[in-house]
Amino acid sequence: MPAVTVTDLKKSYGTVRAVDGLSFSVGEGEVFALLGPNGAGKSTVVEILEGHRTRDSGKVTVLGTDPGTAGQGYRDRIGIVLQEAGIERELTVREALVHYGACYSRRRPVDEVLDLVGLTGLGDRRTHQLSGGQKRRVDLALGLIGDPDVLFLDEPTTGFDPSARRHAWEMIEGLQDLGTTILLTSHYMDEVQVLADRVAVVVDGRIVAEGTPDELRGNADSETLVRFRFPEVDPNSGPVVELLGGLAGRTSLRNGVLEVYTEQPTTDLNLLTQWAIGQGGALEGLEVTTPTLEDVYLGLIGGDHGAGVEDV
Amino acid sequence: MEPGSKMSDQGRPSAVGLLFRQINYQNRLFVRTPIAAFFTLVFPLIFLILFGALFEGVDVAPGLEVDPAQFYAPGLAVFAAVSATYTNIGIGVTIYRDEGVLKRIRGTPLPRWVYMGGVVGSGVVVAAVGALIMLAVGFLLYGLEMDIGNALPAVVTFVVGVASFSLLGIALAAVAPSGQSAPALANATLLPVAFVSNVFISVRNNPPAWLDLVGDIFPLKAFADAFFSAFDPFEEASAYKPWLLLRIGVWGLFGALVAVRKFRWEPSTGAGGASGHRGRRGRG
Ligand SMILES: Nc1ncnc2c1ncn2[C@@H]1O[C@H](COP(=O)(O)OP(=O)(O)OP(=O)(O)O)[C@@H](O)[C@H]1O
Ligand SMILES: [Mg+2]
Numbered sequence: 346m347p348a349v350t351v352t353d354l355k356k357s358y359g360t361v362r363a364v365d366g367l368s369f370s371v372g373e374g375e376v377f378a379l380l381g382p383n384g385a386g387k388s389t390v391v392e393i394l395e396g397h398r399t400r401d402s403g404k405v406t407v408l409g410t411d412p413g414t415a416g417q418g419y420r421d422r423i424g425i426v427l428q429e430a431g432i433e434r435e436l437t438v439r440e441a442l443v444h445y446g447a448c449y450s451r452r453r454p455v456d457e458v459l460d461l462v463g464l465t466g467l468g469d470r471r472t473h474q475l476s477g478g479q480k481r482r483v484d485l486a487l488g489l490i491g492d493p494d495v496l497f498l499d500e501p502t503t504g505f506d507p508s509a510r511r512h513a514w515e516m517i518e519g520l521q522d523l524g525t526t527i528l529l530t531s532h533y534m535d536e537v538q539v540l541a542d543r544v545a546v547v548v549d550g551r552i553v554a555e556g557t558p559d560e561l562r563g564n565a566d567s568e569t570l571v572r573f574r575f576p577e578v579d580p581n582s583g584p585v586v587e588l589l590g591g592l593a594g595r596t597s598l599r600n601g602v603l604e605v606y607t608e609q610p611t612t613d614l615n616l617l618t619q620w621a622i623g624q625g626g627a628l629e630g631l632e633v634t635t636p637t638l639e640d641v642y643l644g645l646i647g648g649d650h651g652a653g654v655e656d657v
Numbered sequence: 658m659e660p661g662s663k664m665s666d667q668g669r670p671s672a673v674g675l676l677f678r679q680i681n682y683q684n685r686l687f688v689r690t691p692i693a694a695f696f697t698l699v700f701p702l703i704f705l706i707l708f709g710a711l712f713e714g715v716d717v718a719p720g721l722e723v724d725p726a727q728f729y730a731p732g733l734a735v736f737a738a739v740s741a742t743y744t745n746i747g748i749g750v751t752i753y754r755d756e757g758v759l760k761r762i763r764g765t766p767l768p769r770w771v772y773m774g775g776v777v778g779s780g781v782v783v784a785a786v787g788a789l790i791m792l793a794v795g796f797l798l799y800g801l802e803m804d805i806g807n808a809l810p811a812v813v814t815f816v817v818g819v820a821s822f823s824l825l826g827i828a829l830a831a832v833a834p835s836g837q838s839a840p841a842l843a844n845a846t847l848l849p850v851a852f853v854s855n856v857f858i859s860v861r862n863n864p865p866a867w868l869d870l871v872g873d874i875f876p877l878k879a880f881a882d883a884f885f886s887a888f889d890p891f892e893e894a895s896a897y898k899p900w901l902l903l904r905i906g907v908w909g910l911f912g913a914l915v916a917v918r919k920f921r922w923e924p925s926t927g928a929g930g931a932s933g934h935r936g937r938r939g940r941g
Contacts, residue, residue: 395764396764397760397763397764397923417669417766417767417768418669418766420764420765420766421669421766423764425761425764425765427757427760427761427764429757430757430758430760430761431753431755431756431757431758431761432758432761433686433753433758435685435686435689435690436685436686436689440685444678444682445765447670447675447678448670448675448765448766448767449670449765449766450668450669450670450766487761491765491766
C-alpha cells in the first residue's frame with residue numbers, strides 16, 4: 346500500500362485555482378518530488394497532506410489516514426519542513442530540538458540530528474544568531490527529530506550554499522536508506538535528478554509530466570537541440586508552416602526563439618539553413634546542443650513560466 | 658551520517674508531563690524577552706515607587722492611621738498580574754503566529770490545548786511573581802498590612818482574575834491582525850480601563866457616575882476591588898466577593914469563546930505568505 350495517495354485533488358483560494366485536479370501516489374520508502382515554477386501549487390499540495398490546509402475536493406491519504414481529519418497520532422508519525430516557518434529566537438538550537446522532540450513518541454538523539462544536518466558545534470547558539478542557511482538546517486533538524494515515517498520537505502535546500510546542498514542531499518539519501526518516505530518540492534533540476542525516485546512536474550495546479558528523472562528526459566540522450574532566434578515572420582504563414590512540418594524533430598517557439606528537438610540534426614539543420622538563405626537571412630544565435638533535464642523541464646512548463654525557475 | 662540508529666519507541670508522552678514542559682518553556686521564553694519582563698515586572702514597580710514618593714504622608718481619611726500604600730500596592734499588584742497575562746499573552750502569541758512559530762507547533766503531535774495550557778500556566782506563574790514583588794515591596798517599604806485570614810480569599814480572587822485575563826489575552830491574539838498592531842491594541846484596551854478601575858488611582862470615593870459605570874462594565878475593576886478587599890482596613894464583611902468574581906469569570910468565558918471561534922495558527926496571508934517575503938528570516 347502506498348504511503349501517500351492523492352486523487353483528483355482540488356483547491357482554490359477565491360478565484361485562484363491553486364490545485365486543479367491532481368493525482369499521484371508515493372510508495373513506501375520512495376522519494377517523490379514535485380517540481381514546478383513559483384505559484385504552481387506545490388506548497389498547497391504538501392500542506393494539505395500535512396494537515397495544515399483544507400481541500401475543496403478529492404481524496405487524500407497519508408499512512409492510511411486522511412490528514413484533513415487526523416489527530417495527534419498522525420502528526421506523531423510525520424515530519425514537516427515548511428517552506429517558511431519561524432523558530433523561537435529565545436531558544437538555543439539544542440533547546441529547540443529537545444523541546445520539540447519531547448512531544449514525539451520516537452525521537453532521535455539531539456546530537457545525532459545536529460550532526461545529520463551539519464549543525465555540529467552550533468547547538469548552543471541562539472537561533473536568531475544563525476545565518477539563513479543555518480536556520481534552514483534547524484528546520485530540517487526539527488523535521489527529523491521525531492524520527493518520522495513520512496517526511497515532507499518543502500524546498501528544503503533553498504538558501505543553502507553548494508556544499509550545504511550536497512550535504513543535505515547525502516542526508517536525504519541516508520534517510521531514504523532507512524526507509525523513510527519522502528515527499529519533496531523543488532525548483533532545482535539537479536536536486537531532483539539526484540534525489541528523487543519519481544518526479545511530477547506541476548504547472549498551474551496540474552501534473553504535466555510524471556516519471557523517473559530518466560523517463561522525463563525521455564529520448565533526450567538521442568536527441569539534439571537546435572535553437573536560434575526566429576525572424577519576425579508570421580509563424581502561421583504558408584512557407585513557415587511548411588518548413589516546420591518538413592522537419593523531423595519536434596519544434597517549439599518561445600519568446601521568439603525556435604527550438605527543435607531532433608534525432609536527425611543533419612537533415613533538419615540542412616532544411617533550416619536552406620530556408621534561411623532563401624529568406625536572404627541567417628540563423629541568428631544558432632546553438633546546437635544536447636538537451637538537459639532543465640531544457641526538458643522548461644519545455645514542459647512553457648515560456649510564461651521560464652522566469653520562475655531561476656527564482657527564490 | 659549515522660543511518661544505524663533507529664530510535665526505540667518510548668510511547669506517547671503523557672499530556673500532563675507535556676503541560677509542565679510547556680509551562681516551563683513559556684517561562685523560559687518570558688525571561689529571555691527583556692522587553693516583556695520590563696513592562697510586566699519593572700514598570701509597575703516604578704509606579705509603586707513613584708506613588709510611594711507622591712503620597713508620602715498623605716492622610717487617607719482624617720484621624721485614621723492608614724498608609725496610602727494600602728490602596729495602591731494591591732492595585733499595582735493587579736496591574737502587574739494583568740500585564741503578565743492579558744498584555745503578554747496577547748502580544749507574544751500574535752508575534753509567534755506572525756513568525757510562523759505557531760504553524761510549526763501545529764504540525765507537531767503536541768495537543769493544541771497543551772500549547773494553550775502552557776501559555777496560560779506560564780501567564781499565571783509570571784503574574785504571581787509580579788504581584789508578589791509588588792506586595793513584598795509594599796510590605797517592606799511602604800507599611801502595607803494584611804490580615805492573614807484574608808490570604809486565602811486574596812489567592813482565590815487572584816487565580817480567578819489571572820485565569821480570566823489569560824483567556825482574554827488569547828482572545829486578543831485571536832483578533833489582533835498582526836504582531837505589529839498587537840501592542841497598540843493591548844495598551845489601548847487596557848490603559849484607559851485601568852484608570853477607571855481603581856488600579857492606579859482610587860476612584861472609590863464618589864466618582865462621577867459614568868466613570869463608575871465604565872469601570873463596572875469591564876472586568877479589571879472587579880478584579881482590583883475584589884483583590885483590594887483582602888487589604889481593605891475598613892472592610893467589615895468577608896473578603897470573598899463572589900459577585901465580583903462572577904463578573905470577572907464571565908469575561909473570562911467570553912475570552913474563551915472568542916478564542917475558540919477566532920484563533921488562527923497560521924500567519925495572515927495576503928501580506929506575502931505565498932511570495933515568501935514574510936518573517937524575520939531573510940532567505941532567498
Ligand atoms: N493562503 C493563500 N491565499 C490565497 N492564495 C494563495 C494562498 N496560498 C497560495 N495561494 C496562491 O495559490 C497558488 C499556489 O501557491 P503555492 O504556494 O501552492 O505555490 P508553490 O508551487 O508552492 O510556489 P513556490 O514555488 O513559489 O513556493 C499561487 O497562485 C498562490 O498565489
Ligand atoms: Mg511553495
